[in-house]
Amino acid sequence: MPGPRRRLLGLVAALLVLLALLVLSVMIGSTAIRPSVVWDALFHPSADIDQFAIRDYRLPRTVVGLVVGVALGLSGALIQALTRNPLADPGILGVHAGASFAVTVAVGVLGVRDIRGYMWFAFAGALIVTLMALALGSTRHGRSPVAMVLAGVCVGAVLGGAREALQLTNPDAFDAMRSWNAGSIVGRPLDLVWPILPFLVVALVLALAVSGPLNAMALGDELAAAQGVRLAHTRVLAIIALTLLAGGATAIAGPISFVGLMVPHVARWIAGPHQRWIFAYSVLLAPILLLASDILGRFVMHPREIPVGVVTAFVGAPVLIALVRRKKASGL
Amino acid sequence: MTMTPSRRRGAALAATLLSAAIVLTACGGDSADTEEAAPAETRSVTADNGTVTVPAAPQRVVTIGNTTLPLIDMGGKPVGVTEVGASEIDLIPADQKATYEAATSLGSSGDQVDMEKLAGLKPDLILAQLPDSEFEQIEKQLTSIAPTVFWGLDVEWKALAGGLSEAGNVTAGLTDQRAKFEAKIAKIKETYGKLIGDTSFVNVDRWESSDPGTFSVADFGCVEIAQDDIGMDFPKAAAGADPLGWTSLPFEQIAGLSKYDVITYPVDAAGKPKKSFAPVVETNTWKALPAVTSGRALGVFCPGNNSYGPVLQYLDSLDAALASLPAKE
Numbered sequence: 001m002p003g004p005r006r007r008l009l010g011l012v013a014a015l016l017v018l019l020a021l022l023v024l025s026v027m028i029g030s031t032a033i034r035p036s037v038v039w040d041a042l043f044h045p046s047a048d049i050d051q052f053a054i055r056d057y058r059l060p061r062t063v064v065g066l067v068v069g070v071a072l073g074l075s076g077a078l079i080q081a082l083t084r085n086p087l088a089d090p091g092i093l094g095v096h097a098g099a100s101f102a103v104t105v106a107v108g109v110l111g112v113r114d115i116r117g118y119m120w121f122a123f124a125g126a127l128i129v130t131l132m133a134l135a136l137g138s139t140r141h142g143r144s145p146v147a148m149v150l151a152g153v154c155v156g157a158v159l160g161g162a163r164e165a166l167q168l169t170n171p172d173a174f175d176a177m178r179s180w181n182a183g184s185i186v187g188r189p190l191d192l193v194w195p196i197l198p199f200l201v202v203a204l205v206l207a208l209a210v211s212g213p214l215n216a217m218a219l220g221d222e223l224a225a226a227q228g229v230r231l232a233h234t235r236v237l238a239i240i241a242l243t244l245l246a247g248g249a250t251a252i253a254g255p256i257s258f259v260g261l262m263v264p265h266v267a268r269w270i271a272g273p274h275q276r277w278i279f280a281y282s283v284l285l286a287p288i289l290l291l292a293s294d295i296l297g298r299f300v301m302h303p304r305e306i307p308v309g310v311v312t313a314f315v316g317a318p319v320l321i322a323l324v325r326r327k328k329a330s331g332l
Numbered sequence: 333m334t335m336t337p338s339r340r341r342g343a344a345l346a347a348t349l350l351s352a353a354i355v356l357t358a359c360g361g362d363s364a365d366t367e368e369a370a371p372a373e374t375r376s377v378t379a380d381n382g383t384v385t386v387p388a389a390p391q392r393v394v395t396i397g398n399t400t401l402p403l404i405d406m407g408g409k410p411v412g413v414t415e416v417g418a419s420e421i422d423l424i425p426a427d428q429k430a431t432y433e434a435a436t437s438l439g440s441s442g443d444q445v446d447m448e449k450l451a452g453l454k455p456d457l458i459l460a461q462l463p464d465s466e467f468e469q470i471e472k473q474l475t476s477i478a479p480t481v482f483w484g485l486d487v488e489w490k491a492l493a494g495g496l497s498e499a500g501n502v503t504a505g506l507t508d509q510r511a512k513f514e515a516k517i518a519k520i521k522e523t524y525g526k527l528i529g530d531t532s533f534v535n536v537d538r539w540e541s542s543d544p545g546t547f548s549v550a551d552f553g554c555v556e557i558a559q560d561d562i563g564m565d566f567p568k569a570a571a572g573a574d575p576l577g578w579t580s581l582p583f584e585q586i587a588g589l590s591k592y593d594v595i596t597y598p599v600d601a602a603g604k605p606k607k608s609f610a611p612v613v614e615t616n617t618w619k620a621l622p623a624v625t626s627g628r629a630l631g632v633f634c635p636g637n638n639s640y641g642p643v644l645q646y647l648d649s650l651d652a653a654l655a656s657l658p659a660k661e
Contacts, residue, residue: 029582030581030582030584030585031584031585031587031588047616047620049587049590049617049620049621052615052616052617052620053587055616056615056616057545057582057583113540113607113608115544169440176540176541178541179543180544184543184544186544186545186546186582187543187545187546187582187583188544298582303579303581303585304579304580304581305580305582307543
């Protein structure tokens with residue numbers, strides 16, 4: 001297990017990579033714009049047409065990439081710690097299924113076509129379905145992570161079927177949802193992010209609060225209880241946090257499933273089993289993966305762009321396989 | 333099981349009575365049935381699925397895929413249709429909308445046709461325009477129900493309109509529309525010939541299904557008429573390449589439209605930017621384009637490009653837009 005100094009150095013290195021990607025994301029895109037224009041766009045704004053491209057498109061998508069990445073990484077770390085399942089991602093509790101179903105209803109039944117409108121349906125759908133999984137997974141003996149996951153998977157399967165039925169009877173809705181389903185951060189203005197941000201901040205605070213108890217719970221419920229951890233309380237707070245994080249990210253960008261699965265693994269390999277370190281690494285590594293994928297997606301099929309959700313799967317899967325082959329898979 | 337002689341006799345009697353009943357029923361058809369059985373007058377039409385023998389005056393026509401609105405535009409009244417998008421239906425005249433709504437809906441698209449319902453309509457002609465791959469899957473079922481005339485998606489709109497009018501026996505409407513079309517084209521060429529020759533145009537669009545934050549340089553639809561029939565200089569895909577309009581471009585690339593003299597973009601019947609295109613005109617980049625600031629971004633109404641009626645409306649709109657163009661500096 002790496003020592004605290006190495007962990008800290010790794011964290012600083014990840015922070016520097018993230019900062020470099022933030023700059024790169026604003027500097028380069030599918031249109032060639034001189035660095036001096038980028039500088040002026042940020043610090044000497046004028047009505048120059050190229051400056052609008054920086055301020056109106058590249059800057060917002062960079063911020064969206066950062067926010068969505070942080071939310072997905074942290075929610076993935078939370079669900080894996082909570083369920084003690086290294087294959088868990090936020091979708092396992094029905095977050096994506098709930099959001100997708102709600103968006104399908106909004107687009108196909110209610111005729112909502114603007115992302116500003118259906119974003120809230122996605123957020124509400126994610127929250128409601130996760131709460132349903134929480135309620136269905138509660139037994140007389142308390143809330144078991146296995147029961148909650150099973151409930152989430154079942155609710156997700158039912159809603160997935162209902163969503164597909166709705167989309168089959170309404171091909172226009174299917175078309176309109178195509179990009180949201182693929183997971184994209186293009187065309188998301190900053191005013192889409194601000195209303196969701198307070199929820200994400202609350203979730204971040206909750207995640208920090210439960211990181212200690214989750215550490216103890218990794219040793220087993222009995223040992224954690226013996227150390228004074230309130231198991232049910234911790235689980236509920238963790239679920240609220242991860243639902244707000246994953247629901248918020250999904251509402252803005254659509255379902256991006258691979259980031260929340262892969263990043264906590266990498267974080268665990270680097271930082272060891274301590275949850276606070278895993279959370280800290282996940283918060284930095286997930287936006288690194290998301291922004292790097294987004295930048296790549298701007299060029300591989302120029303002049304068209306590939307949604308970031310597609311690129312993260314293409315980039316992330318081989319990286320994860322390579323890491324698994326090089327290192328022992330991280331248990332929990 | 334064995335039968336007694338009396339049971340055998342009973343069974344034979346029952347069989348005889350049943351046979352007699354069937355024969356009497358068959359012979360007892362009314363005179364209308366007898367008339368239906370008589371061979372109707374037919375003729376041959378040629379389309380993408382070869383030469384098809386169709387009724388000379390079809391009475392119960394079913395339209396599948398993109399054939400519905402063109403046939404209705406020429407005065408046809410299909411008894412069954414596949415659904416047309418609400419955005420397209422909103423653009424057609426009220427009488428045509430009523431005809432569309434009176435027809436039985438057979439499914440949401442060409443590849444979702446309810447064959448049982450279709451057969452129940454007893455059509456005497458089926459007209460279809462679909463992707464080839466979709467037609468191949470349903471061809472046998474369609475032809476077993478009624479003579480089927482098919483066109484693929486790459487057929488030129490005038491050829492489709494001509495073929496539909498011939499097969500559906502609505503040629504009277506077509507002749508008048510075609511004459512108006514040719515006169516309008518000639519008028520636009522004569523009035524704006526010099527301007528068209530000196531100007532580089534670009535046509536942009538955005539659809540309900542477009543990804544947020546993206547638009548397209550559209551080279552299909554009504555713009556093909558402006559390009560091919562009038563001779564306006566619009567960007568076009570290289571031969572054999574996918575149409576330009578299939579590529580979604582991020583809003584960041586709106587600035588690239590600066591190199592064109594005139595931009596055409598889609599508007600509704602009232603002249604406002606089409607709902608799906610509105611996000612483009614709201615961007616600062618669009619507002620800063622030289623063509624926009626100099627009044628050389630032209631909203632053009634295109635209610636459809638598969639038959640002469642909507643094409644004539646497009647040409648009227650294009651004519652008015654070109655007339656409003658300020659002189660080139």
